[in-house]
Amino acid sequence: MGHTAFYKLRARPPGMGEFHRSPSKVWWSNDEPRDSNSPCHSHKSQDSGFSDSETIFLHCIDLTPVTKCARVKGTSTSSPVSGPLFTSTPKTRDTSGLNPCLIGSPQLTPCLGTPEFTRLVDSLELTPLVDTPEFTPRLVDSLQLGPRRLLDLFQHLDNPQEPCNPVQHWLGDLRVLYETECMNTLQSKSVAVDLNKQVTAMAATTTDTIRMLQDRTRLISVEFSKLCRQLDCGLLDHVGPLVQSLAGHIAEFVRQHGERVESGGRELEKVCDKLRLSSARPNVCKADIASDVATLGHLFTRLVDSALTHQITMLVNVIEEPGTEMALRAALSSLCDLGTEGPHLIRLVAECEGVNALLAVVLESRSSSIRTAALRSLSTVCCVTDTIRRFEQAGGLEILAELLTEETRPEAELSEAAAVLAQITAPWVEDNHNVRGLTESLPSLVHSLTRLVSNTRSDETLLLSAAALANLTFMEPQAVWPLLDCSTAGELLQSVKLRGPQASVFLQEQAATLLANMAAVPESRPYLAEQRAVVGLLCFLQIRHSPLQRAAEIAAAERVQQKSAIAISRLCSDPVVAVQVVELQGVSRLVKLCKDKRERNHSDGVLVACLAALRKIAANCGTGAVEELDALELIQPRLLDSFLLYSSRPESYV
Structure with a gap:
């Protein structure tokens, strides 16, 4: 243009x-x-x-x-x-x-x-x-x-002429509208990320305090031991420095924990001062120092017990009146940990009414997990006579029987209840030959435990139930009759068979124990023969220990062999059962266990049980099966001679 x-x-x-x-x-x-x-x-x-x-x-x-x-x-x-x-x-x-x-x-x-x-x-x-x-x-x-508003620019640019995908529309809105998404993300997060970790952290506070107290006590006990050894040997030259060291440790302990027991702390300091003066004299009197050391040890023990009792009482108070559910869980966890620290602490728990507080939680709590935790703590602390007696007095056995009877309870709760029953009836607890009310509760307890053995798919629950049943046969001979009525032995053998090679050696031990105790009653032997208990016992005899196993598993394997041999010996009193053992090649396994020390892990207990079983079989079926194996020395002439011949410990009996 x-x-x-x-x-x-x-x-x-x-x-x-x-x-x-x-x-x-x-x-x-x-x-x-x-x-x-x-x-x-x-x-x-x-x-x-x-x-x-x-x-x-x-x-x-x-x-x-x-x-x-x-x-x-x-x-x-x-x-x-x-x-x-x-x-x-x-x-x-x-x-x-x-x-x-x-x-x-x-x-x-x-x-x-x-x-x-x-x-x-x-x-x-x-x-x-x-x-x-x-x-x-x-x-x-x-x-x-x-x-100007930048939002207008985005709205115009992102406004398509055609309907868009809803997801794309949502993603477009997220550029400027993010408050809702942030709130949804925050609300979807768990406030308690890991409840177990939080409970463990809270429980560690009290438990660590008690453990620190015990560590200080052990250190002072070492100083006491050194001083006592010097006095016993009559070496008084080093008594002075040892007394000074001991008194210094005790004074520091009193400063840390004596505010809760002021009178005991002051008395302890007076004895320490007296001991220092006695050891500082030119002519040290051994008798005076020994007397002061004994008095100091007695006072120190009382002071430590007072400090421990104070901590445990605080723990029990939390269980009785918890501020929050988290605090209750932490207190139950702490008490469970204390049960593994030794019998002395457990006795203090009994003195502080810890057993009563745990039973109250089992009765009153509406949470199954809390009841389970309380039962676990009970099974931990009920391992000494004092706590078992407290459990009896509080009606704990009736509570257990009622709890196990309720089929609607969660299996975890029933499993822990079975653990408590196994603990209070354990044969290794000293001076615990009977539990009050056990005889009256036997039918319901055996029935409930048998049902649990039959229905459970948990190896742990099966083991605890089997242990409770086996311990009942130890403590109460009358338990055989409910066991026969409920066909408990057959159900237990079937459950072990279903586990196959995966069956725990500890489970096999409990099953062998139950069969051995039942076989002691002549009336139960026909039932056991009918349930083919001999087959199970001969399978248990095949178990072998391994160097790769833990010491507890090796010891359990020895007990399985011993209990199985005892059960076979008792069952072979019946000629029919003895014939079954011979037909199933049980004699060859018994002979091998007697002659080969490594097969029985050099256990003389297994040797005695196998010798008794071979002699019972020979008495009912003749010596032919033993002669074929060239093992007549195992059944002739005397049991003692056979034992001395193959024993792992050469000893002379005069």
């Missing part, structure tokens, strides 16, 4: 003004385009959005070309022209490929006649006329003079 060419920015509707452009000017007019050298005449816009008071000179703008800007999306392919400067009607929004944040922007109108706007337009590059012009990014950035 030459030097005087004009560039139309937008098609003009009829009767409306429009922008005109020359290479150096741009103006608004309703008239036809003029030459670039013609003056700008005064005129008004019909629908321009400007007031009538504005003059033409405010709309006449100098243009200075600048470097081209990059094309933006929506520009015509025929020309790199960017968008229009303005529309003929700034209030009207045109969304056909134009930037929506500027078209119709309320900030545009006040800026048109200002010097700042003129300076901004001077930096623009305008190109020849195109059908669909757009803004350049530089113009878009430059004309945003006033404050």
Whole structure:
């Protein structure tokens, strides 16, 4: 179009003004385009959005070309022209490929006649006329003079013309609407990430205090032992330094723990001072020092017990009146840990009414997991006579019998109840030959335990139930009759058989013990023969220890062999059972256990039991099976001679 060419920015509707452009000017007019050298005449816009008071000179703008800007999306392919400067009607929004944040922007109108706007337009590059012009990014950035909402820009840009995928729509909203997602994420997190870790951490506070107290006590006990050895040997030269060391440790102990037992602490300090004076004399009197040391030891023991009792009492108080469920769980865990620290601490637990508090939790708690934890603590502390007597007095056996009878109880709870019963009837507990009320509760206890043996799929539950049944036969001979009524032996053998090679050696031990104790009653032998108990016992005899096993497993394997041989010996009193043993090649295994010390792990107990079984078989079936194995020396002439021949410990009996 030459030097005087004009560039139309937008098609003009009829009767409306429009922008005109020359290479150096741009103006608004309703008239036809003029030459670039013609003056700008005064005129008004019909629908321009400007007031009538504005003059033409405010709309006449100098243009200075600048470097081209990059094309933006929506520009015509025929020309790199960017968008229009303005529309003929700034209030009207045109969304056909134009930037929506500027078209119709309320900030545009006040800026048109200002010097700042003129300076901004001077930096623009305008190109020849195109059908669909757009803004350049530089113009878009430059004309945003006033404050604006960035959210509007995102909403316009992310608003598709066609329905979008809901997931994509949600992801688009997440750019600016994230409060709800954050709250959902926070609410979905568990407040107690690991309840067991929190309970363990809380329980460690009390347990660690008691263990630190015991560690200090052991250190002082070592000092006592050194001093007593010197006195026993009559070596008085080192008594003075040893007394000073002992007194120093005791004084430090009193400072740490004596505030709870002030009178005992003061008395202990007086004895320490007296002992120091006695050991500092030129002529040390052994009798005086020995007397003072004995008095000091007695007072120190009382002080330690008082400090331990104080800590345990605090623990029991939490169990009786817990502030929170977490505190109760922590206290139960601490008490369970104390049960593994030795019989002395357990006796202190009994003195502090710990058994009564645990039984109260079992009766009153509505949480099955808490009741289970209380029963576990009971099974831990009921391993000495004092706690078992407290358990009796509080009616604990009746509580156990009632709990085991309820089939709706969770198996974990029933398993822990069986553990408590196995503990209070254990034959290794000293001076515990009877539990009050056990005879009256035998039928319900045996029935409940037999049901648990039959239904459980847990190896631990099966082991605890079998141990409880075996211990009942030790403590109460009358337990055989409920065992026969409930077919307990057959159910137990079937459960062990289902475990196959995976059956624990400890489970086999309990099964062999139950069969051996039942076989001691002649009336039960026909039933055991009918249940093919001989087959199970001969399988138990095949067990062998391994060097890779733990010491407890090796000892259990020896007991399995011994109990199985005892049961076979008792059952072979019946000739029919003795014939079964011979037919099942049981004699060869018994002979091998007698002759090969390694097969029985050098156990003389297994040797005696196997010799007794061989002699019983020979008495009922003859010596033919033994002669075939060239083992007549095992059954002739006397049992003692056979024992001395193959015993692992050569001894002379006079």
